[in-house]
Amino acid sequence: MHPEIFEIPFIHATIKSYGLMLVIGFLVALTIIRRLGKNIKVDPNIVTNAGIYALIAGVIGARLFYVIHYFDSFKGRPFEVFAVWKGGLEQLGGVVLAMIVIFYYLIRYKLPVRRYMDILAIGLMAALVFGRIGCILNGCCYGKPTDVAWGVQFPYGSLAYRSQIAPDPQRGRQSPYFHLPSDYYDYEESDGDTYKILKDRDELTADQQQAVTTGPYRCMKVHPTQLYDSAIAAGWCLVLFAFWKTGRKHEELGKNTIPSKSGTTFALMLILYSVTRFLIEFVRDDNPFEYGGLTVSQLISIAMFISGLALMAIFPRMKNKTLLKS
Numbered sequence: 001m002h003p004e005i006f007e008i009p010f011i012h013a014t015i016k017s018y019g020l021m022l023v024i025g026f027l028v029a030l031t032i033i034r035r036l037g038k039n040i041k042v043d044p045n046i047v048t049n050a051g052i053y054a055l056i057a058g059v060i061g062a063r064l065f066y067v068i069h070y071f072d073s074f075k076g077r078p079f080e081v082f083a084v085w086k087g088g089l090e091q092l093g094g095v096v097l098a099m100i101v102i103f104y105y106l107i108r109y110k111l112p113v114r115r116y117m118d119i120l121a122i123g124l125m126a127a128l129v130f131g132r133i134g135c136i137l138n139g140c141c142y143g144k145p146t147d148v149a150w151g152v153q154f155p156y157g158s159l160a161y162r163s164q165i166a167p168d169p170q171r172g173r174q175s176p177y178f179h180l181p182s183d184y185y186d187y188e189e190s191d192g193d194t195y196k197i198l199k200d201r202d203e204l205t206a207d208q209q210q211a212v213t214t215g216p217y218r219c220m221k222v223h224p225t226q227l228y229d230s231a232i233a234a235g236w237c238l239v240l241f242a243f244w245k246t247g248r249k250h251e252e253l254g255k256n257t258i259p260s261k262s263g264t265t266f267a268l269m270l271i272l273y274s275v276t277r278f279l280i281e282f283v284r285d286d287n288p289f290e291y292g293g294l295t296v297s298q299l300i301s302i303a304m305f306i307s308g309l310a311l312m313a314i315f316p317r318m319k320n321k322t323l324l325k326s
Helices: 017-039 044-069 078-082 091-108 113-138 159-164 206-213 225-252 264-280 296-317
Strands: 004-008 013-016 185-190 193-198 289-291
Touching: 004 017, 013 017, 017 044, 017 113, 044 091, 091 113, 113 225, 113 264, 225 264, 264 296, 289 296
Parallel strands: none
Antiparallel strands: 004 013, 185 193
16 A cells, blocks of 8 residues: 655655556546547547546546545535545546546537547546556555455555444444554544544554554455456456457448447446446445445446446447548
């Protein structure tokens, strides 16, 4: 876990690993989209501009989704909503808003929307590969405790650690996974109430530091759900590219098949990713249950799956626009 990559000298600002991986993912996705879009006669600068707008929208959407998710923690601190540099982004919210902005942009410039939705789907999965690596470096989006050999162990004070030493009623867990002795906490009073605050690691004694590192109070191993999602996104990226490539070949040969229809790669992305995201939520341990014992991400996944099925049924019935070569 490395939430901060390095510190910029003199100004003492740090480069966050999550933000850096998001930027890398964005650049990779943009490169893929520009390259695949070469067979469509359009100014590549328009694609770049759309990508920049999507990046801005992605950050706003990810932050907005996080604030809505954890709204209670911002009560009395309204300006903290804008403190993106302190962390607190949820990728799914960023993806949704970025897609809406790109969709609007394509319509605004009268571009072949369905064709760009297809290559967008491939680029989006590529970006997710790096975004989820940023998640594990940041320590967010952690999984449930597990005994599997590939389980990962986060350090003392991490989000996963804090989750394990406290009950989580929002996930139906009324007691912590393990109890941490009271001398690991500081206590503060506010408005007549006493609050427990986990001590910083450097405030612990040598014996306490050993206990939380290799002893009985170390963080339990958890599923590396971030890496699951990253690996799955890489696989879906290859599957979608093969599907899209097959469709282009079929279109050139005049075959009337589902892959040859514009928009079907995007529809397939919605179906594939929504299923895997829905399932991964069962081994994650961070998102609260909302309705019917499901998380917000699972509810959005259901909507994505239904939308994908609907588009997969609609797009093959629509006529492709003439493919323009650059």
